[in-house]
Amino acid sequence: MKKFFAVVKHEYRKVVLKWSFLIGTLLLPFLAACFGLVPMFIFSLKGEPTRIVIADPTGRIEPRLKANLSSEIMDARARRAAEESLKDFTPSQDEQMKRTATQFPQRFEFISFDTKGALTNDTRNELNSMIVNGEADAYLLIPANIDSGESAFEFRSRKSGDIVVNEALKDALNDAVRSQRLADANISEDRLKELTHEVKLDSKGIDEKGAERDSGGTLVASFVIALMIYITLAIYGQAIMGAVVEEKETRIAEILFSSARPFELMMGKLVGVGLAGLTQLGIWIASAAVIVSIIALQTDLSSLIGTLPTISPLMIVYFLIFFLLGFFIYASIFALIGSMVTTVQEGGQFAFPPVMLMLIGFYFSFAVVRDPNSSLSFWVSIAPFFAPITMPVRILSEMPPFWQIGLSFVINAIAIAGLIWLASRVYRVGMLMYGKRATIPEVWKWIRQV
Amino acid sequence: MAEQNVTLSVRNVSKRFGDFSAVEDLSFDVRAGRVFGFLGPNGAGKTTTIRMIVGITAPDEGSIDLFGHKISSALQDRIGYLPEERGLYKKMKIVDQLRYFAALKGVSAADTERKMDFWLDRMQLGDWKKKKTTDLSKGMQQKVQFISTVMHDPDLLILDEPFSGLDPINVEFLMDVISEFKTQEKTIIFSTHLMETAEKLCKDILLINKARKVISGSLREVKESYGKNLIALRATGSEAVLADTSLVAKTDVHADETIVHLNNGTDPQLLLRRLIDGGAEISKFEEVEASLNDIFIDKIRGNHDNQG
Numbered sequence: 001m002k003k004f005f006a007v008v009k010h011e012y013r014k015v016v017l018k019w020s021f022l023i024g025t026l027l028l029p030f031l032a033a034c035f036g037l038v039p040m041f042i043f044s045l046k047g048e049p050t051r052i053v054i055a056d057p058t059g060r061i062e063p064r065l066k067a068n069l070s071s072e073i074m075d076a077r078a079r080r081a082a083e084e085s086l087k088d089f090t091p092s093q094d095e096q097m098k099r100t101a102t103q104f105p106q107r108f109e110f111i112s113f114d115t116k117g118a119l120t121n122d123t124r125n126e127l128n129s130m131i132v133n134g135e136a137d138a139y140l141l142i143p144a145n146i147d148s149g150e151s152a153f154e155f156r157s158r159k160s161g162d163i164v165v166n167e168a169l170k171d172a173l174n175d176a177v178r179s180q181r182l183a184d185a186n187i188s189e190d191r192l193k194e195l196t197h198e199v200k201l202d203s204k205g206i207d208e209k210g211a212e213r214d215s216g217g218t219l220v221a222s223f224v225i226a227l228m229i230y231i232t233l234a235i236y237g238q239a240i241m242g243a244v245v246e247e248k249e250t251r252i253a254e255i256l257f258s259s260a261r262p263f264e265l266m267m268g269k270l271v272g273v274g275l276a277g278l279t280q281l282g283i284w285i286a287s288a289a290v291i292v293s294i295i296a297l298q299t300d301l302s303s304l305i306g307t308l309p310t311i312s313p314l315m316i317v318y319f320l321i322f323f324l325l326g327f328f329i330y331a332s333i334f335a336l337i338g339s340m341v342t343t344v345q346e347g348g349q350f351a352f353p354p355v356m357l358m359l360i361g362f363y364f365s366f367a368v369v370r371d372p373n374s375s376l377s378f379w380v381s382i383a384p385f386f387a388p389i390t391m392p393v394r395i396l397s398e399m400p401p402f403w404q405i406g407l408s409f410v411i412n413a414i415a416i417a418g419l420i421w422l423a424s425r426v427y428r429v430g431m432l433m434y435g436k437r438a439t440i441p442e443v444w445k446w447i448r449q450v
Numbered sequence: 451m452a453e454q455n456v457t458l459s460v461r462n463v464s465k466r467f468g469d470f471s472a473v474e475d476l477s478f479d480v481r482a483g484r485v486f487g488f489l490g491p492n493g494a495g496k497t498t499t500i501r502m503i504v505g506i507t508a509p510d511e512g513s514i515d516l517f518g519h520k521i522s523s524a525l526q527d528r529i530g531y532l533p534e535e536r537g538l539y540k541k542m543k544i545v546d547q548l549r550y551f552a553a554l555k556g557v558s559a560a561d562t563e564r565k566m567d568f569w570l571d572r573m574q575l576g577d578w579k580k581k582k583t584t585d586l587s588k589g590m591q592q593k594v595q596f597i598s599t600v601m602h603d604p605d606l607l608i609l610d611e612p613f614s615g616l617d618p619i620n621v622e623f624l625m626d627v628i629s630e631f632k633t634q635e636k637t638i639i640f641s642t643h644l645m646e647t648a649e650k651l652c653k654d655i656l657l658i659n660k661a662r663k664v665i666s667g668s669l670r671e672v673k674e675s676y677g678k679n680l681i682a683l684r685a686t687g688s689e690a691v692l693a694d695t696s697l698v699a700k701t702d703v704h705a706d707e708t709i710v711h712l713n714n715g716t717d718p719q720l721l722l723r724r725l726i727d728g729g730a731e732i733s734k735f736e737e738v739e740a741s742l743n744d745i746f747i748d749k750i751r752g753n754h755d756n757q758g
Binding site: 003007009014249251252254255258 | 468501505506507524526527529533535537538539542546551553554555556585598635
């Protein structure tokens with residue numbers, strides 16, 4: 001056992017201390033954090049408030065617009081938007097939302113402007129010169145006749161790139177004009193609210209137990225999970241093959257075999273590299289959790305998170321278990337191939353079948369997302385070779401009954417035992433055969449050899 | 451010979467790969483504290499035999515006892531094996547490789563550091579320990595390999611062509627190290643094609659060819675059994691007598707003398723008398739010992755002739 005652990009430690013260090021591992025493990029979350037958090041951070045920076053001159057010859061839009069940009073209204077709007085995606089607000093989200101809403105009106109500073117009831121070119125010139133002189137940042141010209149669809153609202157700004165402010169202003173203006181038009185048509189504000197109430201199309205899936213689940217982001221999340229498992233399996237499988245071929249090519253195997261049992265050596269290699277893979281996945285999952293929870297605190301982006309399926313700690317445990325099952329299945333195949341061939345290049349040609357199996361599993365995962373309860377989904381999520389990719393996807397899109405997860409685990413564990421048995425028999429002979437690549441009949445002979 | 455003095459006992463061992471017989475009914479003992487020369491041409495079955503001794507493969511028939519026991523993982527730790535086909539991890543630091551190999555031999559971490567430093571210094575590789583294999587010359591890599599073989603202080607050293615790839619200075623150096631092991635009562639199995647080196651180092655030899663034992667025993671015995679039949683001769687007018695196949699098996703003509711191989715049982719005195727009677731003028735007539743090289747070539751060739 002001591003030697004086994006020596007091998008595990010050696011193989012683990014060999015993978016983990018590589019630059020490619022460090023870069024892959026740390027750079028990915030770092031990049032994700034950059035792309036996710038930095039824009040959010042920049043947008044949350046409070047710039048100078050935008051000083052807007054409102055030229056309103058009607059005198060009726062301006063008060064409505066100001067009211068629409070008040071903190072209470074902004075808060076309510078954000079809430080409505082978020083409600084569609086999030087069922088419950090956590091206290092911290094609630095708090096955050098209030099803070100953002102109160103901060104928002106501070107972005108505007110209104111400067112009153114007396115149009116004397118009409119808009120002329122002089123007005124425009126005067127407003128332009130205010131901006132040129134730096135007395136204001138933007139102006140909004142409201143046409144005298146707001147009822148006509150033809151009449152143009154003019155907004156000119158030095159800061160035309162400030163999307164957040166522009167959008168908010170546009171929404172507030174739209175609301176203000178619409179309610180003014182309705183008020184002109186003698187429709188009361190209350191009646192207006194009733195009439196304009198949005199239709200809510202509640203699109204949620206229902207699982208077997210009748211519990212609702214979100215379907216929006218499931219496809220994306222499943223794709224990401226399936227791709228992540230597929231890529232990690234491929235990378236670590238090839239890493240195993242590379243390590244096996246190196247020991248064969250450099251004849252280190254001869255020294256290793258004179259020091260420890262081949263089975264110990266092979267298992268140590270699988271476990272060591274597997275732990276390295278687990279380390280990488282663990283770091284990825286942990287950093288994803290941190291990034292997502294930071295984003296969730298920001299109302300601006302919370303609607304994005306809301307569409308993602310909820311991932312419980314139990315699910316993560318299942319993912320890691322199925323990753324390990326997949327790893328041992330494919331790693332033992334790659335170890336077998338590695339001990340058959342003489343160079344990594346030769347191994348690459350033989351790697352086609354296992355890579356194909358992984359790819360098929362990956363494609364099956366789309367069928368699983370579309371219909372997690374079909375019999376196809378059931379079979380591919382318990383079948384060896386495919387289950388390590390398809391089962392996590394199924395768990396994510398809809399938690400299958402526990403007995404199916406258990407069955408899948410047992411079937412794949414049996415497959416692993418068989419594959420490791422085969423691989424260790426090929427390994428023990430193949431590692432000492434130099435010169436030429438083994439043929440399939442030769443390998444078959446090695447397997448049967450006592 | 452007392453049983454405890456035998457480090458390794460090979461009894462009627464056979465190993466076959468399909469129809470090919472790699473080792474056939476091979477038996478020999480290796481005595482403790484001696485250097486044992488394991489000789490034979492390429493493909494004779496040396497590597498297969500060594501692999502069975504170190505427990506990499508198991509014999510199909512027969513038994514191998516090491517230190518009086520069947521081979522086991524614990525016994526493997528007492529062997530230092532330097533294979534003929536050898537290598538190191540290409541992109542790994544020398545210290546990391548040595549640590550790994552030591553760990554596989556069950557050496558504790560503290561012992562490893564101490565022994566590693568000792569051997570690296572001894573091999574003049576102290577400055578190279580943090581370097582990767584690819585930065586080292588072939589000779590340096592050989593020395594690193596040798597360190598990994600001896601670092602765990604094995605009781606039995608198996609060295610398969612340890613000098614290949616080394617320059618004469620390093621050969622000399624390694625010979626000294628090996629001689630030191632000899633004085634520490636370690637057993638050394640030494641496999642080589644270089645008969646001169648074997649002659650210098652080995653007390654006992656075993657020669658195998660085509661999977662079978664050809665000759666074995668102490669170097670002294672083996673040579674004595676040959677020596678009587680060789681004459682170094684410098685003479686003129688000896689041709690007629692030397693052509694007599696009832697006396698002479700063959701002759702090797704060297705620059706200034708002729709090595710005469712007498713037939714088995716021929717008395718050198720008889721040859722001398724015949725030469726004088728034949729009117730030859732003799733300036734040198736000396737009974738010489740066969741070199742190991744002669745014995746090797748003679749035995750292997752004879753082996754082929756018998757079968758051919």
